[in-house]
Amino acid sequence: xxxxxxxxxxxxxxxxxxxxxxxxxxxxxxxxxxxxxxxxxxxxxxxxxxxxxxxxxxxxxxxxxxxxxxxxxxxxxxxxxxxxxxxxxxxxxxxxxxxxxxxxxxxxxxxxxxxxxxxxxxxxxxxxxxxxxxxxxxxxxxxxxxxxxxxxxxxxxxxxxxxxxxxxxxxxxxxxxxxxxxxxxxxxxxxxxxxxxxxxxxxxxxxxxxxxxxxxxxxxxxxxxxxxxxxxxxxxxxxxxxxxxxxxxxxxxxxxxxxxxxxxxxxxxxxxxxxxxxxxxxxxxxx
Amino acid sequence: xxxxxxxxxxxxxxxxxxxxxxxxxxxxxxxxxxxxxxxxxxxxxxxxxxxxxxxxxxxxxxxxxxxxxxxxxxxxxxxxxxxxxxxxxxxxxxxxxxxxxxxxxxxxxxxxxxxxxxxxxxxxxxxxxxxxxxxxxxxxxxxxxxxxxxxxxxxxxxxxxxxxxxxxxxxxxxxxxxxxxxxxxxxxxxxxxxxxxxxxxxxxxxxxxxxxxxxxxxxxxxxxxxxxxxxxxxxxxxxxxxxxxxxxxxxxxxxxxxxxx
Amino acid sequence: xxxxxxxxxxxxxxxxxxxxxxxxxxxxxxxxxxxxxxxxxxxxxxxxxxxxxxxxxxxxxxxxxxxxxxxxxxxxxxxxxxxxxxxxxxxxxxxxxxxxxxxxxxxxxxxxxxxxxxxxxxxxxxxxxxxxxxxxxxxxxxxxxxxxxxxxxxxxxxxxxxxxxxxxxxxxxxxxxxxxxxxxxxxxxxxxxxxxxxxxxxxxxxxxxxxxxxxxxxxxxxxxxxxxxxxx
Numbered sequence: 001x002x003x004x005x006x007x008x009x010x011x012x013x014x015x016x017x018x019x020x021x022x023x024x025x026x027x028x029x030x031x032x033x034x035x036x037x038x039x040x041x042x043x044x045x046x047x048x049x050x051x052x053x054x055x056x057x058x059x060x061x062x063x064x065x066x067x068x069x070x071x072x073x074x075x076x077x078x079x080x081x082x083x084x085x086x087x088x089x090x091x092x093x094x095x096x097x098x099x100x101x102x103x104x105x106x107x108x109x110x111x112x113x114x115x116x117x118x119x120x121x122x123x124x125x126x127x128x129x130x131x132x133x134x135x136x137x138x139x140x141x142x143x144x145x146x147x148x149x150x151x152x153x154x155x156x157x158x159x160x161x162x163x164x165x166x167x168x169x170x171x172x173x174x175x176x177x178x179x180x181x182x183x184x185x186x187x188x189x190x191x192x193x194x195x196x197x198x199x200x201x202x203x204x205x206x207x208x209x210x211x212x213x214x215x216x217x218x219x220x221x222x223x224x225x226x227x228x229x230x231x232x233x234x235x236x237x238x239x240x241x242x243x244x245x246x247x248x249x250x251x252x253x254x255x256x257x258x259x260x261x262x263x264x265x266x267x268x269x270x271x272x273x274x275x276x277x278x279x280x281x282x283x284x285x286x287x
Numbered sequence: 288x289x290x291x292x293x294x295x296x297x298x299x300x301x302x303x304x305x306x307x308x309x310x311x312x313x314x315x316x317x318x319x320x321x322x323x324x325x326x327x328x329x330x331x332x333x334x335x336x337x338x339x340x341x342x343x344x345x346x347x348x349x350x351x352x353x354x355x356x357x358x359x360x361x362x363x364x365x366x367x368x369x370x371x372x373x374x375x376x377x378x379x380x381x382x383x384x385x386x387x388x389x390x391x392x393x394x395x396x397x398x399x400x401x402x403x404x405x406x407x408x409x410x411x412x413x414x415x416x417x418x419x420x421x422x423x424x425x426x427x428x429x430x431x432x433x434x435x436x437x438x439x440x441x442x443x444x445x446x447x448x449x450x451x452x453x454x455x456x457x458x459x460x461x462x463x464x465x466x467x468x469x470x471x472x473x474x475x476x477x478x479x480x481x482x483x484x485x486x487x488x489x490x491x492x493x494x495x496x497x498x499x500x501x502x503x504x505x506x507x508x509x510x511x512x513x514x515x516x517x518x519x520x521x522x523x524x525x526x527x528x529x530x531x532x533x534x535x536x537x538x539x540x541x542x543x544x545x546x547x548x
Numbered sequence: 549x550x551x552x553x554x555x556x557x558x559x560x561x562x563x564x565x566x567x568x569x570x571x572x573x574x575x576x577x578x579x580x581x582x583x584x585x586x587x588x589x590x591x592x593x594x595x596x597x598x599x600x601x602x603x604x605x606x607x608x609x610x611x612x613x614x615x616x617x618x619x620x621x622x623x624x625x626x627x628x629x630x631x632x633x634x635x636x637x638x639x640x641x642x643x644x645x646x647x648x649x650x651x652x653x654x655x656x657x658x659x660x661x662x663x664x665x666x667x668x669x670x671x672x673x674x675x676x677x678x679x680x681x682x683x684x685x686x687x688x689x690x691x692x693x694x695x696x697x698x699x700x701x702x703x704x705x706x707x708x709x710x711x712x713x714x715x716x717x718x719x720x721x722x723x724x725x726x727x728x729x730x731x732x733x734x735x736x737x738x739x740x741x742x743x744x745x746x747x748x749x750x751x752x753x754x755x756x757x758x759x760x761x762x763x764x765x766x767x768x769x770x771x772x773x774x775x776x777x778x779x780x
Binding site: 320323478479481482485489506507510511524525527528531532534535536539540543 | 636
């Protein structure tokens, strides 16, 4: 682990800001799915790179935490590597790529395949927190729609999908109803991950830096994906298994191998994939 | 009109709306009975649209009250009830037909979705059922079933207006507010729309508050008229009485100004 | 015989505001009683106020004073002071009116124009259309015109549609303003039959008939109206 940077407060943000953000987080936990406004700070990375998630992580991380950061399921992409290094240097915390070992996981666009457990916190980076904006651009109006649970237009969106494509074509950022009350954008995770949000033992926090909103799904909270009786919610399925670990359970990415159209399907969750490869199964055999 | 119903649907008392010094409408009182079509006539600037806004829960009045009796027979002060309830009423028991269909339609989604929205807002969750109801309503307002997945942007003005009517009536409202529903349409298109409105209003037993400057439209649709001038009601009564034997100087002027065809 | 209409002390003055408030008195202390089974013909020179009286009975014109008590079902309604919805209810069930001109409704076929009052009074559509068809046939409107809106019909055809509309319901009270004005002899005869049938079933009828033949054929009693001196 590299040395902690001199001259910065623990986890970069000043304590006042952290307190402010923690208050927003507490409120968000108290009202599952409700978007709490907060005073988003300038961070040393551009909007769209996870400024919301980083501020949430910075406000709740402690010296004993073990941090995992994933981007599209991978621990080794630029964004994930940079954020992990940022916290190693500003907070001196331990980091890991193993889902089971982590106490705090910051993610962009995926939920790990390995089931989360009580005590873990999953922090999502959110680009657009408002699920109603698609049909109603006025923020004053969408806030009232949330307040009054006036949610007819969410199904209008799904109706349009079916009318146009014969099925609900929304694959990412598939809207959910949290605790039977608030409609929430789950951030651009694939709908494959939606069922994992439901009654998850871990605490799920969502940070949108540019839009200055925090929201949360507390442990074991009901999260339902919107659908129609005759067009029920369905997750993606693949005809094949992961080319590396052979898993038929996980979310697969299609990787183009060469210029001749060669392609391969592999797990998007790199940690899960590694732990399921044949060479790892020796460990299990040893037990 | 339903004579057995002993209670008005809407009770308006002393309704005024001021814009600073300017009077939008002043001291308006009337009852609207179930199944009754009330026309509000007057020239532009007479306060018709302000009054309609105040009646339909969209424009806070400066003074006065609007009481609405809901389907269950419960009376509600429209401006004392929580906004949430007002909105729920507005999308279930009420309808609003705007002069410009673009104000009343969602132009970004298909015709079918426009008609289905109220059903979905009320909890309908069966796609096939919603679609069948949408088809049924498109048929009622004489829009070809083949247009169900088209955007209202591709519709003519008359079709957009008929779509707006279907979108409102699909929830089987009891009270519909209409602001110059035939304004801006060609005469031949107007006739079709008027006939349609007349039929639907009769079949569904709707109560309607209809703002129009067109006295021919008022004669065809309204049972009773309020004549407005300068924000005040200068005359009210049976439609044919007001039009055939107007009493107030302004009503006489208004009636005598119509071109006879 | 039941008194169906009891109109007393009717006064009507037209005030023409756009013409500087010119006052035209038309009715003063006019009274009229009509019982069921009789046809009262309003009689007097043109401009005497016959139409004004007829329209006032229908509450189409607004009187300055007086009362028009009308038997409506089991109640007595004063058409001068009744609320609009009550007046409409009286018109729907009790009081029919045939004017000189048809007010055509765009796109509505003749058959439905005629059937409409019956539908509004709660008669089911099939039956209302049957009655309408029978009347149109009796009034010699060719069947090919039944499904066309009457806006394009000739004056006489429109008038017959109008008459049919007035007789599609057996109104206890019927007001007729020159129902035969532009009709040929055969159709005048049919209208006379219709009026006499209405009388026979107990209808109280008030009419204006310029045609002496019609007047003589239907009138039970003449009600004379003298023009008022406009300067009075």
